[in-house]
Amino acid sequence: MLTKELRQLQEWGLLSRKEYPVIPPKTEYRLTNLGDTLRPIMQSMADWGLSHRSEIVDEGGSGGQ
Numbered sequence: 001m002l003t004k005e006l007r008q009l010q011e012w013g014l015l016s017r018k019e020y021p022v023i024p025p026k027t028e029y030r031l032t033n034l035g036d037t038l039r040p041i042m043q044s045m046a047d048w049g050l051s052h053r054s055e056i057v058d059e060g061g062s063g064g065q
Contacts, residue, residue, distance in 0.1 A: 014038070 006029060009015040014035035020026040031038075049056070 009035070 006015065006017070010017055010029075013032055015029050016032050018028045018030075020028070
């Protein structure tokens with residue numbers, strides 16, 4: 001599942017992928033310039049999660065449902 005998501009992000013131009021010819025296999029992913037434009041959005045989401053953590057945890061992880 002993770003591989004599928006990483007490939008989709010790569011197709012959208014948000015990630016770049018570099019494979020190294022070593023054993024064991026090594027693959028490195030990096031944000032592209034386009035992907036880097038998502039940083040402020042992701043930071044806002046992380047900030048929201050931290051500021052609402054007690055509410056989320058109090059609900060037993062059910063997300064308030």
